[in-house]
Amino acid sequence: MNTIALSRRRFLQLGAGGLTVAVVPSLTGCALPVIPKRPQPSLQDALGWVRHVDGRTTLIIPRVEMGQNILTALKQIVCLEMGVAWDTVDAQLHSTTTIGRVRATVGSDSVKDFALPLAQACATLRDALASGQTQGQLTVVERPLDQLRFLQARSPLPTGPHLPMEQGTAIVRGEPLYVADVRRPGMLFGRVLRAPVSPELRSRPGPMNDAAGRAIPGFVALVRDPLLTMSNSEGVGIVARTPGALDRVEQALAMAWQIDGGFGQSTIDAAIDIDRRLADSPRRAHQVHDEKIQEVGEWDVDLRIDVPLAAHAAIEPRAAVAEFDAQGHLQLWVGSQDVFYQRDAVAKRLGLSEDQVQVHGQRVGGAFGGKTICTVELEAAVLARAAKAPVKVQWNRAQEFKHGFHRPPSSHRIRARLQDGRLQHWWHSFASSHILLTSAAAPPWLQLVTHVIGDMGVARGATLPYRAKARRSEFDLERLPVHTGPWRGLGAGPNVLALESAMDECARAAGADPVQFRLDHIDDPRLADVLRMAVKAAESKEAPAAMPHAKRGRGVSCGIYKEKSYAAVVADVQVDPTTGEIRVLQMWCAHDCGHVINADQVRVQCEGNLVWGLGMALIEQLPVGTSEVAAMNFADSPIPRLGEVPPMQVLLVDSTEPPTGAGETAIVASAAAIANAIRDAVGVRPTRLPVRAEDLRTMLGTPSSTTVPSRP
Structure with missing residues (x-):
């Protein structure tokens, strides 16, 4: 017996202009979210x-x-x-x-x-x-x-x-491979309308022009169902015969919304401000390294790094197609990273057994951790059940930005002491938001478990791979008013960027070459090998010509991904000190992921990570407006363009070790190498990402009237 199914009463009311479907919510509801099952392959x-x-x-x-x-x-x-x-x-x-x-x-x-x-x-x-x-x-x-x-x-x-x-x-x-290509006999098109605010804020439908919406040719149904609630955002479903009709129905309805609360960018900045937290207490809630260090006294390096909110920016917006048969069995076509989780989640929410739901996985046009939870899939199933016909739901780019979850922002403070040119004390304190137990799927009460066990996705990459007398790495978690969750490499990109930036400053404080300084503190021979390999490749290549009056710089970075795979990157940049314009000239990457099955594929994965690192360092930031993610398209939240991608050389270690994973490894080194190259070029370190031309001009004391050429 399924108590969820029995606790809801459905009624259908046939109107002159189409179908209205309403569902009375259960008093008990479905409070516990579905937890993904992750069996080890046998x-x-x-x-x-x-x-x-x-x-x-x-x-x-x-x-x-x-x-x-x-x-x-x-x-x-x-x-x-x-x-x-x-x-x-x-x-x-x-x-x-x-x-x-x-x-x-x-x-x-x-x-x-x-x-x-x-x-x-x-x-x-x-x-x-x-x-x-x-x-x-x-x-x-x-x-x-x-x-x-x-x-x-x-x-x-x-x-x-x-x-x-x-x-x-x-x-x-252009053959049909993706879920957006799926066509079913009699298929309709659906959309869920939501308030233009973050789903973290409580919002619900207000007045609407119901008659005008029904009068639109192609209108099929207006659906009110508590299952269309995403976090705290109550949605209203519409179904039409064509995608164009959906747009016209949405416009005609002229939905008004009731919204509780609000926030802005300053709210998020204050919530994770690491210096504010350090002023309250020197200790954080969760530890990566917890060795005894002397907190008071002088530090040779004292560096703050701030990394903003960023989107996955998959080229394919998410979509799903749902179809029920005469026996009430559901077929679902999805572009998801977890086909079985979609079955579990949709079956539970609709009161069906697993045997009543069949989910077909389609090729996914980019995901990067962003297509792991159940969103559009449940929307399609609810609308198909209401309309009694197959329904496709396709999010647009604005929905991807506003209703998806994103890379959490993070605020870092790293302090280091040196003795005789070697690391003595290392203290990395940072604050961020949830990743593994994403706020897009977990209510606040469930996230309380992270107050005890932490979030190892947030901690990923914070392990110092260098020798030091004493190390302390620790972090706080803060639920933010925007949804955060897994992003390519989880915390590895931001954490290693902060770590490698500080290591570069340590080398400068010691008066040492940044490569040799790292080698002098590395115990893992595989990490040392990729670092040497990348540097050797860069030194053997004649540097491209720079613009007149531009300053050139070279940066290096290396890291270990999930304690198994290794990468090192060297980046050359040029900086125009007059305009603040930064251009990456070339990048070299050495990569060790154990035995390589297909070298072409591994190189492509490395190149992708290098481009992600370039975007992280110079371009990508998801803007926050009044109570919402403010981006509507890639103009508002840009990603690197082809003209901004430099020549790249990827060198693979010919290893006899078992494969250890290549999809995210190089992200531990790419952004930091660019940041270190900028520091080498202009003599000052940008501490807020992405590095904007106007920020760099301010740091260099260049008059603010100087402008940077627009992106092509």
Whole structure:
């Protein structure tokens, strides 16, 4: 018996202009959110991912394809391990009925955690086929790593090192791959209208011009349902026959909203201001390092770094298509990082069993941690149930900015003491907002658990990879009036940027070369190796010519991602001291993620991280207006353009270690290398990101009348 379903009373009222659907809310409701299940992939699970029939092999990939080309990488493992030709393997995306439950596609762990089970299953299947067994149940017998063919291969396939990207031709041809491409017979289009404020504020519908909305040609339904509430934002659903009709209905309704409370950018800045917190107490609530240091006294380096709110900015806005059959079973097409979580969440909220919901994963046009919770998927299901027809819901760019969650802002204070040119005391104190237990899915009472256990997503990258006599790294969490959550690399990008900026200042305080200073404090040989490799590549390249009167600078940074993968970056920049204009001239990246399955894909992931770092350092900031994220489009919240991306060289370590993940690793070094290069060029360190031309002019004492050329 499902108490949620029994506690709601539905009534349908057929109006002259279309359908009105209202649902009376339950008194008890569904207070506890669905918690994602994250099982570790087993060898026996992997047998369900690969099948061989009549000379052809089918691979149902246990990961979501969102541009990281995991379709290609896992298909490559199948070909290598089974010894079959590339064109005899069909790689498919999974649904909730084609394979057993797998965890979300997050954390750069698709190759790290899924390659070995898949290879072991393929080796078992290969041996069975070789012995003539074509029927029956197999059991995977784990074999030593040196017997797995894919780990011994030094090139992707015998035919050569470059493989065709799975679905690459289909993307170029515009073939239907994404959820926005899904078409169902009789499909309608839906949208949920919300108050123009953050979902953290309590808002509800006020007066609307109901008659005008119904009079629009193509109007189908107006839906009032408590399931359309997102956090504290009560939504009103509209359904129409075309997307254009949706726009006209929304405009005609002229919705008014009742809103409780408000905030601005200053509210957010004050909430995480690390100096204000340090003035109240020298200790933070959560520790990464907790060694004893002397808090009072002089510091050789005392640096503050502030990192703003930033969007995921995936090129594909999220969408979903929902369709119920005559028996009340739901089919859902999604562009999500966790197909099984969507099934769990929608089934629970609609009072259905898991067997009554089938979710089809589509290719995702960028996610970066932003498409992990249930939003548009529930909206589509609620509207489809109300309209009794298939419904597609497609968010626009403004909804992505205003209703999604974002990289939390953070405020850092790093202090360091040196003795005889070596680190003695290191104190990193910072404040940020929630990541793993995102406020977009967790109510305030549930987030209280983080007051006890912390949020290791916020802490990611704060571990100091350098030797010091005593280290203290600690942080506070603060729920903000805008939604925050996982963003590429979680806290690694901002934390390592702050850490590596301070290390650069330590080298200067010691009068040391910044590369040698780092090497003198590194114990991990793999980290030292990537640093040397990146620096050697940069030194062997003749620097591009700079503009007349421009100042040039070179910066270096390195880091460890999730204690497993390593990256180092060198960046060259030029700065026009008159205008404050900054241009990145070239970047070099050395990368060690263990055994590389497909070098082309790893290089592309590194290049993507380098561009993210450039955006983080120089361009990206999500503006906050009155009680909302103020961005409507990429003009309001820009990302790097092709003309701003410099030449990049990526060097991969030829490692015999098992794969450790490449999707987010280089983000630990890219932004900091650019920041350090700016410091090298102009002699002052920008401490607030992104580095704006006007801020740099102020720091350099350049007259404010000087302007910077607009972005192309």
